[in-house]
Amino acid sequence: MYDVVTLGETMLRLTPPGLERLDQVRSLDVHCGGSESNTSVALSRLGSRVCWLSRLPDSPLADLVCGEMARFGVDTRYVVRAPEERIGIYYYEPARAPRSSRVFYDRVDSAAARMRPEDLPTAPFEAGMSQLFHTTGITTAIGERACATARLAAERARAAGMRISFDVNHRRNLWSPTDARSQYDEWLPLADLVFVAERDVALLWPELDSAVDLHALCRQATLIVTRGAEGSIAVTAEGSEIHQPAYQATEVERLGRGDAFSAGFIHRWLDSGDVAEALQWGAAVAALKFAMPGDMALVTPNEVRAVFSSDGSSQVQR
Amino acid sequence: MYDVVTLGETMLRLTPPGLERLDQVRSLDVHCGGSESNTSVALSRLGSRVCWLSRLPDSPLADLVCGEMARFGVDTRYVVRAPEERIGIYYYEPARAPRSSRVFYDRVDSAAARMRPEDLPTAPFEAGMSQLFHTTGITTAIGERACATARLAAERARAAGMRISFDVNHRRNLWSPTDARSQYDEWLPLADLVFVAERDVALLWPELDSAVDLHALCRQATLIVTRGAEGSIAVTAEGSEIHQPAYQATEVERLGRGDAFSAGFIHRWLDSGDVAEALQWGAAVAALKFAMPGDMALVTPNEVRAVFSSDGSSQVQR
């Protein structure tokens, strides 16, 4: 029994310590990162039962990824392990303003990009077994096989009566806006939850006056538009708009905020069905992530609730 | 000859590096921390001669604590070492807003909690040997034996003509407000200096209109009320009030600010007898501590004086 089944690529993330530049490092900190697995871990720490689907090589680095997921409670038993393939890597060079943090990908031809429809397990998609399926636009971008696998998963989820959650999460370095949009246009009508960043709507659907107008492409869904420091807006299937301001947070690391938002939203939405509450949880988990190293929001429900009543200052809790 | 004799528990403090969460650590940074020993080290670095009294097990971890105290000049020769007992530990998980930093204690039945009146040495309490005795409400809370030992020490100090300093330093996880208050009510009339946080007065003496009204319980003393960012107030034995704003400081670590305040105040008060100056020193040492890792304020008088003339910006001194 799973609350959430996710599907996507997880990469090894290598980061210089102490704001050093990549071209002078002597050691690299190791994290695991991937949009769907970030969401999975955050969901698991919040208390959801999560199963993550993917394809990885048969190497100790893939063991590392699965081990990290497992330590935080995510079920990795259905991850396919492919000998002779490679794991995607990305190098993250954090910086402080006015210098930009940089991400360098080395993910071409990764095992995840080669994920095949026949890699999908049947058990998580049996009727009554799971509540929601979640994936992102990244999975549809990394390779045709991965994209087809995600589509089949969505179909099976639908057939099993599961809800479907899709986070557009556009990566402009992976494909052209035209290709991306044609793919997203197929996903939007399938989903019950659609997450999208305001700036991605502006880039991909320039004809829209406002990001919330994207709801026209996914009327059946609750559309959640994230707007960084300006907060977020949900448009429900019924068409009502709910606004949520962003919670203030000290910057520790920028990555993974969107994935944390999805996790907070989905966790609460599955629990209570209340979109306003879910939006508030999404905002709080995203703020907590921002103040935390690594790609994953490692937070408990109590910590989320503490954000609601916080005055924004840092405290010591004894 | 000591300027100050302190008595209390020092624990091993274990802290995750780099804002990691405790449940994912691979190593822990080691500090020593305890309210009275924090004050002792800060006093010693300011130039006071300090003797710290306590009880510790006969283990290398206790050697570590005594060694750290000794390296900063505190005399530990009278610390009692009890075979088969244990040292208190606390885990400190620092965080950035909106997440709270957390402290997890593992101090039950520590050697310090079992400190006995007969553990007290006589030399530091001989007439003319020492100037001031300092302890805190924590010592009165950790165990009946420790509490009785502190009381005997205060009596001996009084008999030897020493001044007595008592920092309420209420720990709500150690006992109930009722128990605590009944104990504090016995200490307040004994002390020449009483330090208390405004929020502790509000919690423990809710009937008071204002924290400075606590002076009614310790008319013989100078009462120092600390109010975080809002500064501090002293009420002298003569009843006059002196206000001191807080100095701005960059947050590096929240712990130990109150202990640093006491050290700054006591050091200057013993030197000059001037309450306004002492309050200013307390505020400056607390600000310096806030911008420093660890529980202890490692600062020199010159650095304290530099705070008085600082414009609040960070400088390089060559």
Next chain:
Amino acid sequence: MYDVVTLGETMLRLTPPGLERLDQVRSLDVHCGGSESNTSVALSRLGSRVCWLSRLPDSPLADLVCGEMARFGVDTRYVVRAPEERIGIYYYEPARAPRSSRVFYDRVDSAAARMRPEDLPTAPFEAGMSQLFHTTGITTAIGERACATARLAAERARAAGMRISFDVNHRRNLWSPTDARSQYDEWLPLADLVFVAERDVALLWPELDSAVDLHALCRQATLIVTRGAEGSIAVTAEGSEIHQPAYQATEVERLGRGDAFSAGFIHRWLDSGDVAEALQWGAAVAALKFAMPGDMALVTPNEVRAVFSSDGSSQVQR
């Protein structure tokens, strides 16, 4: 379905880096260690399905322990979490000859020592669910409640048709030889596998001419006597003796060798039923552990097999 169910205490282990002494450390490396959990992790990495039973506080340090077990595939779902209790700790100061490595325990009154019979789950002891139950003499020594829990578990295991494995693993700092022996005397007739170090037999049963004579107390069992560098001997239920030399290994860390031995033996014995093979696997896993940091043998079956054909030199495998 589990191959092996284990029960026992896991502690936080804190170790100075780089052969420093405990009284001078500035950071401590964090491992998790406990005889039964060490065996559990090694079994899991060899491919056995393992469920570990224990009692831990409701703290992030206990989350750390469970997380480490989970990352290596051990099922921790039945571990009881008790608010307000404490986790056992031990400090390990490694050394090189002629200095001895030292272990300092701080485990009195740990949550595990307070484990109660009612903490036992039923599922792992249902008929057909699990193959073997494993515990050690340490669990019988740390507290009466823990001992009673282990006894009940053994009874349930017997009732469910499971095999029982008992590793004497005598800790002389936990109890007297007399108390220990009277407890062990009750366990030996219950077990199908009994592991014991030769030096423990000499200490506890001084009347025996040879460690293998202990088989008189557990005639129903296969008795495995470990003798350090001199290898090991098994006495089968039928009374035949099998000798196995120790494999040479470079010392990296001394702890956990016995637990690794048990894991290797049990894994192979459950697989093939062949005592000679099992003894060989035990010896190989123990040798691999000796050349590895931490308490746990993190090795695969292929690495075990490579030991059998190794000439003892270190190789690079590309």
Next chain:
Amino acid sequence: MYDVVTLGETMLRLTPPGLERLDQVRSLDVHCGGSESNTSVALSRLGSRVCWLSRLPDSPLADLVCGEMARFGVDTRYVVRAPEERIGIYYYEPARAPRSSRVFYDRVDSAAARMRPEDLPTAPFEAGMSQLFHTTGITTAIGERACATARLAAERARAAGMRISFDVNHRRNLWSPTDARSQYDEWLPLADLVFVAERDVALLWPELDSAVDLHALCRQATLIVTRGAEGSIAVTAEGSEIHQPAYQATEVERLGRGDAFSAGFIHRWLDSGDVAEALQWGAAVAALKFAMPGDMALVTPNEVRAVFSSDGSSQVQR
């Protein structure tokens, strides 16, 4: 062919990790730092071809300095290596407000201070070989021999038709204002570019109403007055004033900002000859340095240009 030839001392810099105090360190981070070499490395990373001249002992620490310079592309082939001499060291204790960061020098009698005119190579000063010679007031202060060497280098540069750049960079711990001023008074009329901090003008030429009035002493030159957060001003040889605000930056490390400014200015000035552009580049490189650990600005032209269009917030660039 070099764009820039620099001459000056580079020291080993030793820094406590994690804001620790120098009197409690167990390890020290190692950097190399010296005003001219900082400028050299920044210039090299911006794309200039740079040759650095100096004198170092014949030791592995000097190899370390040369190696660091070489890894960033600076030509060190003409650095003189003197057996039996010593390398200058400085200890940098970073701090957060209200504590001051501190620099402790141990540079007396360093090999660089003993640099002799005959140590100068001829090749970089051949006609047409190099475009600009750069040194600072520090080199004129550390020793008479070093000062004489710098003077000879300037003369040779002049003879070869090179431009001369002089950064006053006054160090009050190295000499008296009177001695310093008399030396600077000789350099100012020699230079095509003069960099000076506003506060140094106030200290050394107190009779001037404004720092820009220093241009009276170097009418042939472009004078660049740096004013910290208040930006910078250039006075061209023609006497026109150009003002440049400072770019906002998050403080990571204070050292090396002035050297970064010079590098940005010189690089652009040699490229385009445009003083306003050069000033903007100087300001941007200085801002980037401020947000970076170590003494050296490791930045590319693209990163400089990104500062011009930045809104001051930190970004992730994928």
Next chain:
Amino acid sequence: MYDVVTLGETMLRLTPPGLERLDQVRSLDVHCGGSESNTSVALSRLGSRVCWLSRLPDSPLADLVCGEMARFGVDTRYVVRAPEERIGIYYYEPARAPRSSRVFYDRVDSAAARMRPEDLPTAPFEAGMSQLFHTTGITTAIGERACATARLAAERARAAGMRISFDVNHRRNLWSPTDARSQYDEWLPLADLVFVAERDVALLWPELDSAVDLHALCRQATLIVTRGAEGSIAVTAEGSEIHQPAYQATEVERLGRGDAFSAGFIHRWLDSGDVAEALQWGAAVAALKFAMPGDMALVTPNEVRAVFSSDGSSQVQR
């Protein structure tokens, strides 16, 4: 003017600290490694002037590789930088016996494998510019384009009157013995120096009675057969055999010993032309490398000479 021109791939090497396993790491130590660049750096530190040719992406990781080479004095100005390509990576998991150290490659489709003949610079191959060209069988194995580039380089070297050095350095994971042998058979007649491991001869030319018989395939060359702890044998072009025992060394890291051997041999051979001396230098540099972390032998001629007179024990030199 170069003494040696080398051509080959350099990869990023990522290594767990402290003998940890790859699947549990939290950070990875970063080194650069590649057979030809290892030899290049060792040659440079011994005093040879070396130019290394290769192809790398246009990324900070490639800057890191070039920077490391440059810091040790190797000229990297002709390395081609290809946007959008990737750098090869290998993970090195060191172990102690009886566990094997392991190397995991992720080098498919690296920029170096795609090196093209037109990437070759002309300057190093101009007549009189360089003395010797060195490459290895790895370069011929990683890709057809790389192999063709190496062949062209050898031809140009021959045309420029340079000596040619070829180290067979067979990697069985890159190609089949048959493919490898057919390629090596073309290289052997081209080379003036051929380095080969005895075990590779046994694998690839099983028809030979002895490794030295390989000299039949390269009669024009000096053949150097390395035999690990059993030393090495050179067969000169004149057919005489010279035997050199291996020097004893404490194992610190196994990688790069062969490359260090080549460097020692080539450096001395170019200097003195004496094969026996060159063999002795090769053996000494290899022994020094074995006792050193990383892939590269960072040693000076004085340290090589000290090996000749050493009694094998470790000493302190003040």
Next chain:
Amino acid sequence: MYDVVTLGETMLRLTPPGLERLDQVRSLDVHCGGSESNTSVALSRLGSRVCWLSRLPDSPLADLVCGEMARFGVDTRYVVRAPEERIGIYYYEPARAPRSSRVFYDRVDSAAARMRPEDLPTAPFEAGMSQLFHTTGITTAIGERACATARLAAERARAAGMRISFDVNHRRNLWSPTDARSQYDEWLPLADLVFVAERDVALLWPELDSAVDLHALCRQATLIVTRGAEGSIAVTAEGSEIHQPAYQATEVERLGRGDAFSAGFIHRWLDSGDVAEALQWGAAVAALKFAMPGDMALVTPNEVRAVFSSDGSSQVQR
């Protein structure tokens, strides 16, 4: 009341981590080292009361040295602090055979070398205050003023009825054998204990047939000749020879063994007066030091006694 008063220089020791070479380091481990202070700390940890005399600058690095001494119980109250002077430094590059470990000194003109007779305190040399004065040949070599100070201290010690201990500890990089010998020749007749390495006797007194013949120059003393792995020999004032084999130890770090030997000898000799026992203690403390990082033997009497009964293997003591 002191058991031992020592006098000499303590330097900052900077060491690359992990067997790296000095010219590639990014951080350096910090220790304090000096022959007399090494002996002082070891004596203190064994239980002797020790006062260390020296001269240091007024800097945080000198605070570090004094703090380290104090943490291990050595009294540093009489150390003179001289503003504007410098602390000696040495870089220690450890290596494994066949590479030699190397020490690079930067100690010229250190504050200790400038120690003056008037820096000597009177209290430790008052009659009945202290038992033994210890210094080494290094102190006599680093500077004339230091040498004169040591001589005056010896005279005062003699006047106060104290014993005098002199360790030749010849440093050939500090002076010529001739100069050294003429100085040592003055010290030998003054001392009650003379420690000398066999190789130093061979170098300095080549006319002697055997190192023990040096006793002719110090007939009043017990002469202790150390011979590395071959053990040590004492010649008593009565002329009897006592031989002590060396205890086996695993090499962790070579430095400080001789100083540890002196400490073990002196501690036991003051306790029991028995030369054979003292020799055994010296050998054991030296062996323990060899297996320990840093310059100082941090060992307890129990650990020394454990060496006597050890079989040479490494053990775990629980």
